[in-house]
Amino acid sequence: xxxEKTQKTDKKPSLSREALRARTRSRNKKPKFVRAESWxxxxxxxxxxxxxxxxxxxxxxxKGWPPGPSVGYKGPKVAxxxxxxxxxxxxxxxxxxxxxxxxxxxAIRIAHTVGKRKRASVIAEAKKLNIxxxxxxxxxxxxxxxxxxxxxxxxxxxxxxxxxxSKKKEKPKKEKAPKKTKSKPQKGEEKQ
Numbered sequence: 001x002x003x004e005k006t007q008k009t010d011k012k013p014s015l016s017r018e019a020l021r022a023r024t025r026s027r028n029k030k031p032k033f034v035r036a037e038s039w040x041x042x043x044x045x046x047x048x049x050x051x052x053x054x055x056x057x058x059x060x061x062x063k064g065w066p067p068g069p070s071v072g073y074k075g076p077k078v079a080x081x082x083x084x085x086x087x088x089x090x091x092x093x094x095x096x097x098x099x100x101x102x103x104x105x106x107a108i109r110i111a112h113t114v115g116k117r118k119r120a121s122v123i124a125e126a127k128k129l130n131i132x133x134x135x136x137x138x139x140x141x142x143x144x145x146x147x148x149x150x151x152x153x154x155x156x157x158x159x160x161x162x163x164x165x166s167k168k169k170e171k172p173k174k175e176k177a178p179k180k181t182k183s184k185p186q187k188g189e190e191k192q
Contacts, residue, residue: 015078016086016105023079030073034066083107087132094118095125107132 036051036058038044051059051068058068074080083089087107092098093114101108108131110122126133 014086016082019076019079019082020084020086022076023082026073026075031067033069036066083134085132085134087134089134092122095121098122098125098129098131101129101131103129103131107134109134110136 033048034046035044035049036053036056038046048069053059057065061068081088085107088105089109090097090101090106091111092101092108093111095118098108108122108126110119110133114122123133123136
């Protein structure tokens with residue numbers, strides 16, 4: 001009997017996936033909050049601004065006027081703070097901070113104040129621990145290096161051929177001789 005219950009619980013979708021679904025359901029019910037009378041005047045954008053006027057109908061929550069944001073539109077508590085990938089975000093400043101991260105439920109975001117050297121050590125350590133990094137950017141240079149190591153010698157030969165072709169296409173420019181300019185005679189000089 002006890003084994004049957006554990007098997008049923010294993011088949012359930014993960015908690016974060018269920019929380020993300022609940023969040024999308026609540027978002028679909030939430031209206032678009034528009035700035036008061038933005039539909040009336042072109043100079044107002046649709047983006048929400050808090051109404052502060054004494055007679056403002058949206059601030060007073062008058063029936064028939066668009067709704068304004070309030071606590072009732074909050075998303076489900078389980079989904080708050082979840083990244084769209086389903087992980088909880090943890091800000092990391094150095095490689096030692098990774099020891100407190102659970103790779104199954106949490107993903108790291110490297111703080112923006114971290115420099116290149118420390119960032120590289122954090123990324124290397126995260127790969128060892130199989131932790132997802134949310135804000136890592138793979139530059140074109142690192143992609144090329146990875147491709148070169150995968151291709152091996154074949155890739156190097158192709159690059160050399162391309163370089164040779166580009167050198168042949170470039171023709172050396174002819175240097176022009178400096179132009180002879182006529183000098184104007186000075187006041188004391190005579191014309192010949």
